[in-house]
Amino acid sequence: MRNTQPRFTRTAKATGLIAGTALMLTACGGDNGDGDAGGDDDLTQIDLQLQWLPQGQFAGYFAAVEQGFFEEEGLEVNIIESGGDIVPQDALAGGDVDYAIAWVPKVLETLEATGAELTNVAQTFQDSGTVQVAWADSDIDGVEDFEGQRIGSWGFGNEWEIFAAMAEYDLDSTTVDIITQSFDMNAFLEGDIDAAQAMTYNEYAMLLQAEDPETGELYTEDDFTVIEYEETGGAMLQDAIWADTERLESDEEYAEDTVAFLRAVIRGWAWAAENPEEAADITIEAGSGWDQPHELWMVHETNRLIWPAEDGFGVIDEAAWDETVEAAMSATNEEGAQPITEEPDDSAWTNEYIEQALADLEDEDLDLTGENWEPLDLSFDEEVEFEG
DSSP states (O other), X not given: OOOOOOSOOOOOOOOOEEETTEEESSOOOOOTTOSOSSSOTTSEEEEEEOSSSSSGGGHHHHHHHHTTHHHHTTEEEEEEOOTTSSOHHHHHHTTSOSEEEEEHHHHHHXXXXXXXXXXXXXXXXXXXXEEEEEETTSSOOSGGGOTTSEEEEOOTTTTHHHHHHHHHTTOOGGGSEEEEOOSSSXXXXXXXXXXXXXXXXXXXXHHHTSBOTTTSSBOOGGGEEEEEGGGXXXXXXXEEEEEEHHHHHHOHHHHHHHHHHHHHHHHXXXXXXXXXXXXXXXXXXXXXOOOHHHHHHHHHHHHHHHOOOTTOTXXXXXXXXXXXXXXXXXXXXXXXXXXXXXXXXXGXXXXXXXXXXXHHTTTSSOOSSOTTOOOOOOOOOSOOOOOO
């Protein structure tokens, strides 16, 4: 067991919401775009529900606010954080917000369980950012070694890639001991988990910013075995922008606002790709709680999941959608439960609105596919300190 006490603890906290270009202290309730909430009466009020706290994972949305892209589209957008206390798709289905950011398998699970009708109108992440991390000197080299091991997961639907990957390898999911992780890597570092769940843009960076007590130096990539679900057959589509299906079909203004909203989002993420340091500063100002090196890593790795987008930002690849559905239907957890048992309705996704938004931006000087995006060479030289 490696006895170490890393200096990071990621805890949910109440921060202000970004609205227009001002920092607001409280969230406006969803007003369904009628413009009656506070603020500029000439701007349509929009509530966007995040899946988690302010951080680089959502840099493009915060950038769209700070750079005035939403305002230029006639929108005043309130960004509402979660921290685990709000389920984005539930907030959207309940009419509390206008749009929500959520992983595809989590929403599909909700749609089948509740009969709610939501539509994926833009697939922000083109690849899965989930990995499972083991010690390099352990006997875990890949998913095929999961049986009989203590496998970490946050739960809340984050575990389905684990079981989809195990199904791909025809492994017995009842043999794994699923350990519920906190949203840090402490249990793994203390030896309580054999393979911990991590996002490339967050928890993996925590490991690289933790000190090895045996050497007094920071851990390096050589200390870990990183199993990428994108390479296992268990990968599923993650961050996507979801809208209310019925409103899209019956409310012309909402449908038009959706295209306008997506135009601003595209510009926000394109700006974050070109200006990662400034995007990191924006999310820090929004209340991420991370230091700048960690937040820059997060923005950069998020950009890696978005770009390149061969058909344009947010366009849903039908093959990737079908693979996600297939993986979700094959995943069976240690208790025999599945996220979904049948294919979702055709209304669960559409490229209509994102393709219109992209077409509207064709004449602007924007890299809509990420063709010119280049990865950064980043590393850490000190432990991370969370100031939340």
